[in-house]
Amino acid sequence: MASMDNTIVATAMGTIIGELGGLDKFVWVTSAYMVAEMAGMPIFGKLSDMYGRKLFFIIGIILFMLGSVLCGIASSIVQLSIFRAIQGIGGGAMIPVSFTIMFDAFPPEKRGRLSGLFGAVLGISSIFGPLLGSYITDHIRWEWIFYINLPLGFIAVALIGFFYKESHENSKL
Numbered sequence: 001m002a003s004m005d006n007t008i009v010a011t012a013m014g015t016i017i018g019e020l021g022g023l024d025k026f027v028w029v030t031s032a033y034m035v036a037e038m039a040g041m042p043i044f045g046k047l048s049d050m051y052g053r054k055l056f057f058i059i060g061i062i063l064f065m066l067g068s069v070l071c072g073i074a075s076s077i078v079q080l081s082i083f084r085a086i087q088g089i090g091g092g093a094m095i096p097v098s099f100t101i102m103f104d105a106f107p108p109e110k111r112g113r114l115s116g117l118f119g120a121v122l123g124i125s126s127i128f129g130p131l132l133g134s135y136i137t138d139h140i141r142w143e144w145i146f147y148i149n150l151p152l153g154f155i156a157v158a159l160i161g162f163f164y165k166e167s168h169e170n171s172k173l
Contacts, residue, residue, distance in 0.1 A: 007129025022077025040092020060093025
């Protein structure tokens with residue numbers, strides 16, 4: 001969700017600006033997300049080392065979903081920028097914690113291959129994100145580029161909540 005979100009939003013920005021206005025502030029929609037995500041990564045990475053990965057991964061997904069709902073109901077470009085920052089904080093938790101979960105869950109000899117798969121997901125998201133964003137914007141409404149994250153987020157929370165058994169050997173570093 002976090003890796004594809006910026007590419008989906010970028011293709012919808014013309015339509016969003018057409019409805020909300022704020023051509024002079026549209027750069028903040030992407031910048032707010034990226035700044036919040038980059039600032040959150042080291043913080044959530046360290047917190048997940050100290051207090052557990054599962055908790056902070058779920059917190060990240062929930063923040064991302066909250067930001068998605070708020071983005072979908074935004075009535076101005078300034079609101080959308082603020083709500084994208086909330087989404088970015090969630091993304092800042094999801095990205096580093098997902099990598100550490102992967103490294104915790106698999107032995108060292110399989111980690112290289114899995115890192116390659118994560119890279120492939122990032123590459124594929126940069127191809128399909130704009131296609132999905134333009135399709136949703138053209139055939140549904142731009143708000144749905146944010147609402148699409150909700151069912152995916154609920155599935156992710158359920159899967160992590162039920163199936164990820166956390167080892168506590170890395171906590172309290």
